[in-house]
Amino acid sequence: MLKNVTSRVVNDIDIGYWELKSGELYWSEAFLSVLGYSEKNLKISLDFFLKNLIHKEDSNLFRNNFFGLIKSNVNFRQSMLIRTKKGTYKEFVCTTNQNLSFKLEKDSKLIFFNKRKFKTNKKLKKDKFYFKQATEMTRTGSWYVDFIKQKSYWDQQSRRILEYPEDYIPSLKNSEKYYSEAHKRLARKTFIKCAVYGKSFNIELKMVTSNNREFWVKAMGKPVYNTKRDIIGIRGVFQDIDAAKTKELNLLKTSNIIASQNKRLFNFAHIVSHNLRSHSSNLTLVSQLIDSFESPDEKLELLDNVKDIAVSLNDTIEHLNEIVTIQTNINKIKSEVKFNCALKQVLSSINQIIIRENALINSDFSKVEAIDYIPAYMESIMLNLITNAIKYKHPNRPPVINIKTYTKNAKPVLEISDNGLGIDMEKFGANLFGMYKTFHYNSDAVGIGLFITKNQIEALHGEITVESEVNKGTLFRIFF
Amino acid sequence: MELSHKKTACIIDDDLIYISLVKKIIERKNLCNKLLVFNDGKQSINYFETLLDTIDSDAIPEIIFLDLNMPIMDGWEFIERFKKIKNKFSKSIELYVVSSSINPTDINRAKAFNEVNDYLKKPINIDALEKIFKYNNAS
Incomplete structure (x- = not known):
């Protein structure tokens, strides 16, 4: 049919x-x-x-x-x-x-x-709508870098997030300017790894808008291949995660502060129990002896021991009190502390010792002249480290102490080094800043100075580190 | 207390008050007739290391009371050094750790050493101290 x-x-x-x-x-x-x-x-x-x-x-x-x-x-x-x-x-x-x-x-x-x-087409329009909604609501921009045409392409959302006009043509040559100073290197390395080795990436870093506003993004990308498996470009997306990241960083900071406070409290509890225990056990021992001795003369003799215990107990309590004060004082108002002035103050108070020991003290505060700090702490820190350097000088040479400031990782650093006895770091490094830890046969060593110094620095969220070599000298660095 | 007159004891501790009290107990109870005192581990280990060459057996203590927290050389390092020379002495030496630390980690660590006879917590008990001397005597 x-x-x-x-x-x-x-x-x-x-x-x-x-x-x-x-x-x-x-x-x-x-x-x-x-x-x-x-x-x-x-x-x-x-x-x-x-x-x-x-x-x-x-x-x-x-x-x-x-x-x-x-x-x-x-x-x-x-x-x-x-x-x-x-x-x-x-x-x-x-x-x-x-x-x-x-x-x-x-x-x-x-x-x-x-x-x-x-x-x-209809479906596409619908998808496009959803896609647009998704990119807007998640603040995600997408981009493509074409190695063959040597061009880079952004979608409108990318321009919006990076605060560029809608007709802005992204620069490939100058693409580092879209990343923050601190992350330019990371961005470059990540890109090169992807372009050369085909390693796709998923990283968090800071970008910079056209208005110079820095913000956190999550950047993901992967290589694009041609049929010969050559990498001909990189396709990727970046999401503005600034709000979440800022929260995360704040949380981390708070958590670090809490952790360090917790550590200090724990140390303090340990110190209290340990140092008070030695006195209380001596008192118990005395009372045992009083009971076991029969003659009143012998009993009276033990009173001297009670007196000694009372004195050392009092010393310990005073030291502990000093540490508690450090913690409560951190709310004191900070003011501008000139390193030069603080040092002058310290040196005049120990002038006698300096002359007696023939100590030479060099200082250079040209890089960082002043910081905001609690003035009493700055003087206490300098005083402790300088007197230590003189106290533990090398017997064969007069003490030379070099003091300087500089910045590292955008933080001011105070460095105090000496040519003294030095400390065996392998043996004592772990206990160096501990309470009642002494490392030399000096009769006037109490073992409280460095402990207080460390507490003062940490109470203001700083850090102290030490390098030392026996018979060469010691170097303290304070990161404010 | 006739048996104890030959005894030599040794205290290694940096707490001077504690030392003077223990000294009093030992004297009063006549627990030994020679007491060596060192304020840190280093002084005492130096002493023991030179003792190896001596033939004067009175200079070698039968009992050592060792503190843990001391400057220069602490009790732990002393034990490590003492381990190496302990068996070279002509008589056996008992080692007691006496510390104000009540930290279980310290206690277990100290008791784990074969060289350590026991761990005594400060305050030391007079009766316990007496027993240590008597027991050592009997053995």
């Missing part, structure tokens, strides 16, 4: 469709033109279509559908690839029983061929 189907073109409407009427097959002009044909250069027939136009994988199904429609009036819907005149395939959705705006003749059947593009 279908051999009788004669080919003809229907051209009344701009829709790709077939019309089957009284055993004849008509193809609409739109159907032909979308494939790049006209009725002149091809044969309108089902056979021709099945053999030459429809993709062979779709062909059998379509044949069945087609006969199903003709013989049994079964409607169908099928997507398929159809070859254009150029030899490329286009995707179509083929349907029957569409609602029509034009009048359909009796006994006539229609098969519509809608280009897939129209359908997906």
Whole structure:
């Protein structure tokens, strides 16, 4: 029957469709033109279509559908690839029983061929909407760097986040300017690793907007390859995580402060229990002795020991009190402390010792002249470290003490070094700043100075480190 | 207390008050007739290391009372050094750690040494001290 189907073109409407009427097959002009044909250069027939136009994988199904429609009036819907005149395939959705705006003749059947593009376009628009919402709400920008064209591309969201105008063209050559000073190196290294070794990345770093505002981003990217597996670009996204990161950093800071306070409290509790225990156990021992001695003379003799215990107990309490005061004093108002003035003050108070020991003290505060600090602490820290340096001088040479300031990692540093006895760091390093720890045979060593110094520095969130070598000298660094 | 007249004891401690009290107990109870006192581990280990060459057995203590927290050389380092020479002496030496530390870590660490006979917490008990001398005597 279908051999009788004669080919003809229907051209009344701009829709790709077939019309089957009284055993004849008509193809609409739109159907032909979308494939790049006209009725002149091809044969309108089902056979021709099945053999030459429809993709062979779709062909059998379509044949069945087609006969199903003709013989049994079964409607169908099928997507398929159809070859254009150029030899490329286009995707179509083929349907029957569409609602029509034009009048359909009796006994006539229609098969519509809608280009897939129209359908997906709608979906694409919808997806694009969701995509836009997602990028806006998560503050995520995406970008692409094309190594071949030597260009970099940003989406609008990237421009918005980085505070550049909508027509701004990102610079590839000067791309380091989008990263904060501290993270330029990290950004460069990460990029090079990705470009050279194909290592994709997921890092957190600080970027800079056109208005010079620094903010935290989470940057992710991966290499783009061509068919030869050469890296031809990097595609990536970055998300503005400044609010969360700032919170995280604040939390970390607070947690560090709490941890260090906790550590100090723990140390303090240990010191209290340990140092008070030695006195209380001596008192207990005395009372045991008083009980065991019978003669009043012997009992009276023990009173001297009680007196001694009282004195050392009092000393310990005073030391502990000093430490508690450090903790409570940190709320005292800081003021500008000139290193020069603080040092002068300290040196005049120990002038006698300096002259007696023939000590030489050099100072250079040109790099950092002053900081905000509690003045009494600064003087106490300097006094402790300088008197220590003189106290533990080397017997063969007069003490030379060098004091200087500088900045490291944007923090002021005070450095005090000497040419004294030095400390065996391997043995005593761990206990150096402990309470009642002494390391030399000096009768006036109490073991409280460095402990207080460390407490004062840490109470103001600073840090003290030490380097030392026996018979060479000791170097203290205070990071404010 | 006749048995104890040959005894030599040794205290290694930096707490002068404690030393003077223990001295009093030992004298009063006549627990030994010679008492060596050192204020830190280094002085005492130097003494013991030179003792190796001596034949004067009275100079070698039968009992050592060792503090842990001391300047220059603490009790731990003393034990390590003492371990190496202990068996070279002509008589056996008992070593007691006497410390105000009640930290279980310290106690277990000290007791883990074969060279350490016991761990005594300060304040030391007079009766306990007496027993140590008597027990040592009997053995």
